[in-house]
Amino acid sequence: MNTTRPLQYSRRSRWIFWTSVLLLCAWVLLPIYLLVVNTLSSPEAVTQFPKRFVPEMDLTSLEFFASFSGITKAMVNSILVASVTMVLSILIGAPAGYALSRFDFRGKETFRVLILMTRAFPLPLLALPLAVMFIRSGLDDSIFGLALVHTMLAMPFAILITFSLFSGIPIELEEAAWTLGCSRFQAFRKVVLPLILPGIAASAIFAFVISWNEVFAAAVLTIEHRTLPAFLLQSLDVSPMHLKFAGGFVLVLPALIFIFMVRKYLFAMWGIANR
Numbered sequence: 571m572n573t574t575r576p577l578q579y580s581r582r583s584r585w586i587f588w589t590s591v592l593l594l595c596a597w598v599l600l601p602i603y604l605l606v607v608n609t610l611s612s613p614e615a616v617t618q619f620p621k622r623f624v625p626e627m628d629l630t631s632l633e634f635f636a637s638f639s640g641i642t643k644a645m646v647n648s649i650l651v652a653s654v655t656m657v658l659s660i661l662i663g664a665p666a667g668y669a670l671s672r673f674d675f676r677g678k679e680t681f682r683v684l685i686l687m688t689r690a691f692p693l694p695l696l697a698l699p700l701a702v703m704f705i706r707s708g709l710d711d712s713i714f715g716l717a718l719v720h721t722m723l724a725m726p727f728a729i730l731i732t733f734s735l736f737s738g739i740p741i742e743l744e745e746a747a748w749t750l751g752c753s754r755f756q757a758f759r760k761v762v763l764p765l766i767l768p769g770i771a772a773s774a775i776f777a778f779v780i781s782w783n784e785v786f787a788a789a790v791l792t793i794e795h796r797t798l799p800a801f802l803l804q805s806l807d808v809s810p811m812h813l814k815f816a817g818g819f820v821l822v823l824p825a826l827i828f829i830f831m832v833r834k835y836l837f838a839m840w841g842i843a844n845r
Contacts, residue, residue, distance in 0.1 A: 602822065609819040613812040635816040644801035645820075647713065651788075651797055652781040654717035655724055659777035660770060662721070663728025668758070670729070671736035682733075685726050693723070697790045704791055711792050719787045724777035731776070735769030736762070779825045 608616050609632065610625035635641065670682065700719065701710065709715030739762055747757035788800035796804065802817045809817075 605815060605818055605822065608812065608815040611812075613810065616812040616815065631812040631816040632819070635813055635820065638805065640801060640805070641798075644796055644798045647792075647795050648782055648797040648799070650713050651717045651720060652778045654714065655720040655781035656774045656777045658717065658721040659724045659728040660774055663725055663773060664732045664766075664770060666729045667732030667734075668736050668762075670733045672741065682730075685729055688722065689726050693786050697786070700787070701790055711795055713795055716788055716791055716795070716797070717781070719791065720781040720784055721777075723784065723787075724780045727776045727780070728773040731773045732766065732769050735766050739765050775829055778828055782825055783821065 607622065607625045610627050610629070611622065611631075612626055612628040613630060615622065615626060615628075616631075670678065704710040704715050709718070743761050744754070744757045747761050748754070752760065783799060784797075785799035785803055788797040789803055792800060799821060802821070
């Protein structure tokens with residue numbers, strides 16, 4: 571029996587796999603690395619090539635960026651909007667995901683398709699109707715009004731993630747709790763909720779990051795209460811290159827820290843052991 575060809579296929583498959591992994595890591599990590607290097611380098615070194623492998627740890631760009639008037643207020647607004655978006659997405663998305671996984675009703679599959687279709691419409695297309703509606707209802711230029719728009723953007727992810735997690739939990743666990751005297755809510759709180767926490771954390775991550783990075787709705791619907799991305803778009807569009815890198819670094823860093831803090835819930839969600 572000739573085992574040379576299967577061995578060659580196995581080596582080729584491993585080579586393709588590891589090459590793909592390295593290319594994917596480079597695609598994701600190289601922009602972040604360049605952002606960090608340029609942010610922590612002197613303003614003169616930003617336009618120099620080749621780049622230093624290790625940044626100079628020069629904080630001039632960050633210090634100048636932090637001295638901008640309105641930066642602190644914009645960052646606080648971003649945190650408030652992202653927090654409200656995260657809470658609303660979980661409070662609405664988790665019950666919707668539970669209902670989709672546990673109940674059969676007419677139009678269930680159509681409802682799931684409609685959830686996905688909400689992401690098919692580009693936000694600029696909805697900007698004018700949203701602005702008119704928000705002005706008439708008094709929600710324009712407010713933290714809660716912008717959080718509602720961001721909740722709409724994050725809702726499909728929250729519903730579909732929690733739906734998949736609820737579907738993976740056997741209903742027999744809830745039925746056993748019912749036979750022991752628990753109500754449906756008690757069975758959910760004591761049995762299902764501890765198992766679904768990784769999915770809740772993942773939904774919260776997506777909602778927070780979507781809200782933190784969203785710029786178009788924030789720029790259209792706010793004036794006095796602009797979030798950090800909208801403020802940067804307004805203030806730094808004609809700024810020097812090193813200040814643009816500093817602004818991008820400030821935008822990326824909180825999202826990375828937030829994901830790092832809840833990484834164990836992400837690992838548990840996909841069944842990966844956290845070591």
